[in-house]
Structures are given as C-alpha cells and as structure tokens.
Amino acid sequence: MAFSPEFIDQVRQASDIVQVVQASVPLKRAGAAWKGLCPFHTERTPSFNVLPAKQIFHCFGCGEGGDVFAFVQKRQKVDFVEALKQLAERAGIELPDERQDAGARQEQERRRAEEEALRRLLDLAGAWFRRNLEEGAEGAEAVAYAERRGLDAAARGRFELGYAPADGGALLSAAKKKGFSAGDLAAAGLVVQGERGAYARFRARLMFPIHDPKGRLAGFGGRVLGAGEPKYLNSPEGPLFSKGRLLYPWALAKPALGKRREALVVEGYMDAIACHQAGLEHAVATLGTALTEEHAKLLKRYVDRVVLVFDADAAGLRAARRAGEPLLAAGLEARVARLKGAKDPDELLRREGPAALEAAAAEARPLLEFCVQAGLAAAGERPSPTQRAAVLADSFPLLARLASSSEADAALSAAAAAVGVSPEAAREDFAAFRRGEGRRPAAVPVSAPAPEAAAAASAPEARPPEALLLVERELLALLVAHGELVEQAKEELGESLLCTPGLRAAAALLWRAPRGVVMLARDDGSEDFKAADALLSDLSQRRLSQLAPPQESLKDILLRRQELLLEKAVAERTLALRQAGTDQAATSALLKELQALKHAIHELRTERR
Numbered sequence: 001m002a003f004s005p006e007f008i009d010q011v012r013q014a015s016d017i018v019q020v021v022q023a024s025v026p027l028k029r030a031g032a033a034w035k036g037l038c039p040f041h042t043e044r045t046p047s048f049n050v051l052p053a054k055q056i057f058h059c060f061g062c063g064e065g066g067d068v069f070a071f072v073q074k075r076q077k078v079d080f081v082e083a084l085k086q087l088a089e090r091a092g093i094e095l096p097d098e099r100q101d102a103g104a105r106q107e108q109e110r111r112r113a114e115e116e117a118l119r120r121l122l123d124l125a126g127a128w129f130r131r132n133l134e135e136g137a138e139g140a141e142a143v144a145y146a147e148r149r150g151l152d153a154a155a156r157g158r159f160e161l162g163y164a165p166a167d168g169g170a171l172l173s174a175a176k177k178k179g180f181s182a183g184d185l186a187a188a189g190l191v192v193q194g195e196r197g198a199y200a201r202f203r204a205r206l207m208f209p210i211h212d213p214k215g216r217l218a219g220f221g222g223r224v225l226g227a228g229e230p231k232y233l234n235s236p237e238g239p240l241f242s243k244g245r246l247l248y249p250w251a252l253a254k255p256a257l258g259k260r261r262e263a264l265v266v267e268g269y270m271d272a273i274a275c276h277q278a279g280l281e282h283a284v285a286t287l288g289t290a291l292t293e294e295h296a297k298l299l300k301r302y303v304d305r306v307v308l309v310f311d312a313d314a315a316g317l318r319a320a321r322r323a324g325e326p327l328l329a330a331g332l333e334a335r336v337a338r339l340k341g342a343k344d345p346d347e348l349l350r351r352e353g354p355a356a357l358e359a360a361a362a363e364a365r366p367l368l369e370f371c372v373q374a375g376l377a378a379a380g381e382r383p384s385p386t387q388r389a390a391v392l393a394d395s396f397p398l399l400a401r402l403a404s405s406s407e408a409d410a411a412l413s414a415a416a417a418a419v420g421v422s423p424e425a426a427r428e429d430f431a432a433f434r435r436g437e438g439r440r441p442a443a444v445p446v447s448a449p450a451p452e453a454a455a456a457a458s459a460p461e462a463r464p465p466e467a468l469l470l471v472e473r474e475l476l477a478l479l480v481a482h483g484e485l486v487e488q489a490k491e492e493l494g495e496s497l498l499c500t501p502g503l504r505a506a507a508a509l510l511w512r513a514p515r516g517v518v519m520l521a522r523d524d525g526s527e528d529f530k531a532a533d534a535l536l537s538d539l540s541q542r543r544l545s546q547l548a549p550p551q552e553s554l555k556d557i558l559l560r561r562q563e564l565l566l567e568k569a570v571a572e573r574t575l576a577l578r579q580a581g582t583d584q585a586a587t588s589a590l591l592k593e594l595q596a597l598k599h600a601i602h603e604l605r606t607e608r609r
C-alpha cells in the first residue's frame with residue numbers, strides 16, 4: 001500500500017519521538033537531549049540519546065540512529081509501512097484506505113472482478129492440462145516421464161499434475177470454445193503474443209499447479225520433458241502470481257507445517273515433491289528465486305524453525321546466507337542441513353530413503369555456525385588473519401538481523417571464537433558495521449597479530465576499500481529498486497569503475513536492462529551473468545532507507561563514494577610517502593598531491609553538509 005508524503009508527514013508531526021521512545025525505554029533529561037540505556041545493544045552506562053529538537057535518536061555505543069519511524073522499525077522489527085501504521089494508530093490518525101472515496105472503492109472492486117476472471121481461466125487451464133496428461137500419445141509420453149521420476153498415478157493426482165502439449169495453439173482453441181479470448185489468456189500468463197499471433201507459453205511440459213497461501217490456483221510451473229531449455233518455466237509475474245510470495249506445494253504442506261512447527265525449505269519443486277512422497281510433508285520449495293521477507297513472514301505464521309536444505313558447495317553457502325537474512329529478520333530459527341553423498345534431497349531420498357533426509361534435518365546446524373564454518377573451509381587449510389576477520393565480517397549482515405541484542409551478542413562471541421578473533425575486536429567491528437562504515441577490521445586474531453591491522457592502526461584516516469564496497473552495494477540496491485535512476489547514475493559515474501569485478505558485472509547488467517528492469521535482461525548462461533544476477537537479486541531484497549527521496553539518496557551515495565575514493569587515494573599516497581624514504585623529489589610530489597586530495601575532500605564534505 002502506498003501512502004502519500006502528506007500522510008507520512010502528518011503521522012510524523014503527531015509522533016513526538018521522546019514520547020514514542022519513552023513508551024518502551026526509560027529516558028532521563030540531560031540538557032537538550034534525553035538519555036537512556038540503548039535498547040539495541042547491551043550497555044551499563046547510557047549512550048542512547050534522543051534529541052527532541054531534531055526529532056531523532058542516536059546511540060554512541062552501537063551507532064543506531066534515525067527518526068521516529070526508524071526507531072519503531074528497529075525496535076519492533078517491522079517494515080516502514082507497519083511502523084507508519086502503528087504510529088498512525090497511536091496518534092489516532094485514520095489510515096487513508098479507511099476513508100477512501102467511492103472512486104477508489106470502485107477501482108478495488110474492478111480489480112477484484114478481474115482477478116476472479118483470471119482465476120476462472122486458470123482453473124479451466126489446470127483441468128485442461130490434467131486431461132492432456134491422461135489422454136493421447138503425447139500424454140502417455142509425459143506419464144512415462146513422470147513415472148521415471150517416481151511420480152505414480154497417486155502422486156500425479158495428489159499434486160494435480162498436468163501436461164501442456166507441444167502444439168502452441170491447442171490451449172487457445174480450447175479456451176476460445178469456453179468464451180475466453182487470446183487477450184484473456186495473455187493476461188493469465190498462459191499465452192505469449194508473438195509476431196505471428198498468440199501461442200502457448202507452456203509447450204511440451206509437465207505442468208505443476210502452484211497455489212497461493214489461501215489455497216487458490218495462482219499459476220503454473222512447467223518442466224520440460226527430457227532435454228531442453230529452460231528446464232523449469234513458471235507463469236510470469238502478475239496480479240496472481242508472484243514468486244516472492246509463493247511456496248510450493250503450500251496447500252499440501254500447510255497442515256504438516258503447523259503440526260511440526262518446522263519447515264524444510266528445498267530448492268525446486270521436484271525436491272519438494274520427493275520429500276512429500278517420502279512422508280516429509282513439511283517440505284516447501286521456492287520457485288527458482290531466493291527466499292524473500294514475504295516468504296519468511298508467511299512461514300513465521302506456522303513454524304518456529306526453518307531448515308534450509310541446500311548443497312554444501314559455495315553456491316549452497318551463498319543461497320543459505322541469502323535465505324538467512326529474511327528468516328532471522330522474521331524471528332525464525334534458521335538451520336542448514338548438509339546432504340552427504342547426494343547433490344539434492346531427491347537423489348538422497350532415492351538412494352537412501354526418508355530416514356537419511358530426516359537425519360540430515362535433525363543434524364542441521366544453526367545458520368550462523370554453518371556460514372562461519374563454510375567460510376573458513378573456503379578460506380583453505382590455514383586462513384590468514386585477514387581472511388579470518390573477513391569470514392567473521394561476512395556474518396555481520398546475519399547477526400544484524402537477530403531479534404535481540406543479547407542474542408546477537410552471544411552469536412557474535414561464538415562466531416568470533418570459531419574464527420579465532422578476540423571478542424572485543426569482534427564487537428568493535430560489528431559496531432562499525434552497524435554504523436554503516438563496514439570498516440575492516442580492527443579484528444586481530446587472538447593467536448596471530450596481523451601486520452595489516454597494525455599498519456591500518458597507524459594511519460587512522462586511511463579507510464580500506466570495504467567502506468567503498470558497502471557504498472557501491474548501496475548504490476546498486478538503490479538502482480535495483482529505482483530503475484528510473486539508472487540512466488542518471490550511469491551518466492554520473494562516467495568512466496569511473498566500481499571497485500570489484502562482481503559489482504562491475506552487476507552494474508553492466510543493470511545498464512543493459514531498460515530502466516533497470518532486471519528480469520528483462522537476457523540470461524547468456526555464463527557464470528558472470530549468474531553471479532551478477534544473484535548479486536542484484538540479493539540487493540533487491542535489501543531494505544532501503546525510506547527517509548530520503550530516491551533522487552536525494554542517489555546524490556548522497558555518489559558523494560559518499562567520491563569521498564571514499566579520495567580517501568583511498570590519500571591512503572595510497574600516504575603509504576607511498578612512507579616508502580619514498582629520502583627521495584626528495586618523490587616526497588615533494590606526493591606531498592603536493594596529498595594537499596590537493598585533502599582540499600578536494602574538504603570541498604566535498606562542505607557540499608555534503
């Protein structure tokens with residue numbers, strides 16, 4: 001639901017930050033500010049400040065801060081819209097949709113009628129697909145394929161499987177007899193309008209109906225029989241079908257989820273079906289997409305714990321880490337199961353039976369522990385101090401999502417111990433991460449002092465490029481969310497390259513897709529594309545700061561980036577200066593450059609104020 005800036009302002013005006021904070025955090029007056037013990041980290045002396053004049057809060061201990069909406073978001077672990085609703089309710093301000101005019105109600109009515117029509121068409125298509133599976137030579141071939149995949153008649157009935165014939169016009173003529181047009185079918189995502197007319201989106205595929213959380217048919221997934229690309233094809237995103245909100249097979253899994261209070265999350269529908277066939281009915285699959293906050297919220301209504309069943313390789317680690325953030329943010333316990341001797345649950349079940357998968361799920365390790373161990377394993381036999389600090393830093397986004405600060409603190413200590421970094425240094429780095437500096441890292445491993453860290457300590461203004469990395473990720477996250485800014489950002493960046501090959505590839509993908517619509521970019525099947533696509537989808541799930549209009553955020557990010565680039569240049573010159581020794585000419589040239597750079601930084605900072 002979109003709220004007008006006027007409404008947001010009205011709520012802001014009516015919500016005094018001191019009163020709002022005081023409802024849950026005792027505050028004492030101290031001059032112009034109010035002070036208290038920070039609710040976001042554990043402390044004995046108050047470093048949490050609320051400034052009524054500016055209507056903001058700030059903690060000097062952990063760096064949390066923001067306006068009244070940010071406070072409610074962080075305190076209640078809710079999104080901006082929910083915080084807005086809570087504050088509106090507190091202030092007795094009616095939400096706009098409750099006093100909407102007749103026109104808006106009519107519009108809503110019209111949309112509902114449209115969705116109803118789409119559903120009728122989907123139901124019709126589902127029945128038609130099912131009939132096609134049981135009839136004719138093509139259907140027999142599809143049945144034979146299904147049988148080879150372990151889907152007997154009972155399973156085909158239970159999962160309501162169907163078959164979309166190779167003839168691209170067959171569905172269209174069947175639907176026309178029932179009074180539907182090509183336009184109706186296109187709206188339902190069942191046909192594609194091509195140059196030579198409309199043809200079926202799904203052809204020669206085994207069809208899996210996909211239901212929404214209310215149990216209504218929302219769309220289809222189709223698996224190609226035998227070889228062919230793409231292997232899996234889903235209904236396109238539309239009013240009914242939204243991958244980020246659907247889990248498969250939801251309707252069949254729901255009762256088991258409620259009973260076991262646990263979900264097994266697998267990567268594809270064949271895996272989910274294999275689990276259900278083996279009696280593990282609490283298994284659900286995402287539809288070829290990363291687990292989203294919507295998924296996590298849906299699961300949270302039925303379960304306390306989610307076991308992620310992903311491959312134990314680097315891709316699996318990435319997937320687990322990506323899925324972990326929304327799960328932890330929703331307050332769910334997240335675990336990762338490793339499959340031994342099988343590439344996926346389907347294979348494991350075939351080879352060793354349900355008990356093996358049950359055992360893997362029972363032995364699943366907490367997500368954070370899994371990520372740290374996998375990170376260490378990836379770093380090789382003897383990880384360097386820098387590598388160990390980096391493994392620890394990789395867990396920060398997950399730690400930051402934990403519901404309580406005491407929980408985060410305990411998890412941080414455990415992670416620090418696992419990688420061999422002192423708890424103090426770990427806490428310091430984590431606090432820096434929360435402040436958004438992404439500063440890397442004072443963390444000196446307990447066992448071996450790092451020469452790099454010592455060098456960094458003697459040149460305090462020289463921030464390593466991790467801060468740059470964070471800003472550039474933020475830039476891409478903004479552009480993913482606001483495609484309209486892509487052209488401008490591209491122009492402003494000009495020849496300036498982003499700081500890692502991964503970010504550059506992701507940016508290139510963004511530039512290629514018109515107005516930042518990433519889904520329109522064509523998959524060229526390369527590893528680069530996959531990595532860039534994964535990074536962008538990762539970034540698309542980051543919560544953006546809602547405080548500034550996107551245009552202003554872009555400007556701010558670009559200025560911050562510029563500043564960091566200058567700082568990086570300063571650090572490089574400073575190092576060179578130290579190495580120049582007695583070379584007078586080199587020294588004076590470097591000093592001149594340094595002066596110019598520092599001047600530029602000063603100017604930039606003035607502009608940012």
Ligand SMILES: [Zn+2]
Nearest residue numbers: 038041059062
């Ligand atoms: Zn704090």
